[in-house]
Amino acid sequence: MTTDAAPVPLLEVQGLTKRFGSLVANDDVTFTVRAGEVHGLLGENGAGKSTLVKSLYGIHQPDAGRVVVDGRDERIASPSHARDLGIGMVFQDMRLIPALTVWENIALQLRDTPRVLKPRDAQRAITDASAHYGLDVDPSALVRDLSIGEWQRAELLKVLLAGARVLILDEPTSVLTPQEADALFDVLRRLTADGVGVILIAHKIREVRQIADRVTVLRGGRTVLADTDPHELTDAELVRAMVGTSVKPVSRRPEPTDETADAPVVVSLRGASVLRPTGVLGLDGVDLDIRAGRILGVAGIAGSGQGELADLLVGVAPLRSGSMELPGLDARGTTTGDLRVAGVVDVVANPVHDYVVRGMTISDHVALWEATTAGRRRFDVRGAATTFARRDERAGLRAADPSRRLDQLSGGNIQRVLLTLALTQDARLVIASYPTRGLDVLTTERTHALLLEARDRGEAVVLVSEDLDELLALSDEVVVLHHGRVAGTVPAVDADRDRLGLLMTEGAA
Amino acid sequence: MSVLEKDPPKVVEPARATASGQPFWRRLLFVVAAYLLCLAVFAAFAATQGADPASIFTTMLQSSVLDWGTLQQTLVRSVPIVLAALACTIPARAGLVNVGGEGQIIMGSVAAVGVGLALGQAVGGPVAWLAIVAGAAVAGAVWCGICGFLRVRLNASESVTTLFFNFIAADVMLYVIYQVWREGDATSLPQSEPLTSDQLLPAVGGLQLTLAVPFMVLVVVGVWALLKYTSWGFRLTVAGGNPTAALRSGLPVRRILLGSMLAGGALAGIGGALNVMGAEGALRPGMTATFGYVAFLANFLGGSRPFPVLGAAVLFSAIANSGNGLQLSEGLNGSAVNVLLGLIVLTMLVVSGRTKEAFS
Incomplete structure (x- = not known):
């Protein structure tokens, strides 16, 4: 399709910028949809895809940039305004x-x-x-x-x-069987034949190849590939555009990692499977050895089993089948309480939901942490401020004052409190899920340093992250999860990023 | 690595503004106006029933708290309400809703009479009191604990099961009154055999007040201290504030929840026993007079904090007591005060919805 066929695009975005506090979710994004095309919008989690389409649908108001609908500048004030302009959206939920x-x-x-x-x-x-x-x-x-x-x-x-003429679909295939997805694509073809423009948010290269006429790739809130015919690119090129090409020069380990490759195994999983509450296997026959003094990175697109792995390791989720051996832990049993006393701590993926106790101060949380990790029944709230000051000094994350109520702090400050506790614990096994999400650059750097220090003390670290740069910079090896299975394990040094990206999106070959 | 030598900036956040964002006096004005409106509506209602709206409030105060004799009645009546309200307070701390105060009071009353009759003439005084209270506590705890067990094992909603257990308990009491411990013949008013006079609580220093009233105050202080100062209370608050966080901290959440239900049920059961030993002396149909439901509202009004709950329970008891005065002096039906009770609960919901954290 040449541009002559559709002189005025249905929708055009120029230089769109959207900030949330200090976080820049969209940075100077350019994007165009023409009548009769399926436009694939690609990027990793957190790349800014959702923010962009929410700005188009009137849920967010951009801080800068132009949105042109049918050749007219528009400021889309609300979803109903968007619908009046002929923009419709099908949400994931x-x-x-x-x-x-x-x-x-x-x-x-x-x-x-x-x-x-x-x-x-x-x-x-x-x-x-x-x-x-x-x-x-x-x-x-x-x-x-x-x-x-x-x-x-x-x-x-x-x-x-x-009356939608621009149709936004947010990862529509993630909930569908392959057959249903094929049927959906047939529908999309009929729609484009009628002159509808479709914006398809997608993760999977294969689907983009199947249906998209053009693609735009976002990474870190920026457009890295604008309005391109996907057939001009190889899979590897597309993946590289999504996951990035350069390793940021952060916190690179000083020495090679082979020395610890046969360090003692702390936790060993064999054929481990975990059920989700929905009855689906969230973790499906996973074999994994987690070793002392090493950082095991866990990569995968969202919902590939990272959460279930973390839940299993801290004893919250029961094994459905398979085994979990704890040769490196002196644990009385496998309950969460036992594992915690034996030195298993975790930084939860969503602290606001799963860590913060309503109405309680930081001191209360510290007392809870101290007592449960030491296996004590008494909670020393009064002594907590002193303990926490010592930990805060050691971690250097500058957490808020312990008398503050944790539920009144921002996500980043909550994260600092949890990281301060978990990374000064002298634990045996630390499971850190998305530890730097929502943190500013300096705190992120400090957190990376703390993770490396924990590793050098001989702690086993499991690092779950959606940021490949972070994973490759810190991990000794990276295990890729896909649909709850291990799609592959890759040494982090000289990792082939393209292969990693393919493993994440397509699974084991 | 040079950036690492600098400390990350410390972010100072202001304390979050109160929910409404209004200054305190505006909120106070709103609250006062709301309750005045509530009283005005009740006065208007009373006027339609032929009462003098100017004098009903004086009459109500006279017949509940202003007169020493009626004040004592109000306090005696509040004992089971306060205890059953605390039976909601403790589970509420753990995030559970106990609507079963009524049934737990009843089972406590039944157990109290059962223990008393078993002891008979042989045992009286403090030994009998302790035995009766202990039996009632166990009965209440079991009754509430069953619902707690169903909750933690089968995830059956405790707010529904405790409610339905109220009806079962009411029928259990009728059964024992008519079939097991029936006193007198079929023509007399139905009532169980009574406790012996040695088993009844004595009045304090020549007043109508029995020992139950000071005991009630002790229990309130005890529950307050338990929740505020003990590790048990701390665990309860964690489990109620965020069950996932409690689970991930390795706390035995199921045991904590079950424990809160057992403790709550025991308190309501004791409330039932005190009502029998201090006021009723025997079981009779309808004796609990919806104490358990009023208690649930008192706990709600008091925000699940022991001292405010005590205040709310005494207030409700006073309102219920003032019905007698309205009936005698104003010609209103005694149940008219239930309208006021309903209006107060309604006002309270509006006020708490509007001002949220204003008073917490």
């Missing part, structure tokens, strides 16, 4: 009301819905549209009875009937 039928959900959204509903008219309009686009849904079915694929089709119908 779907937004239908389960207790209502499909047609009721759609009628709710439409502007010209009469005050007294006419079920027959509404249902006919929906049936016509579903036949036209091949979106097969029963309009009178209750949404809660739909399968995920049907649910998504209903959501698409809702957006299309609202």
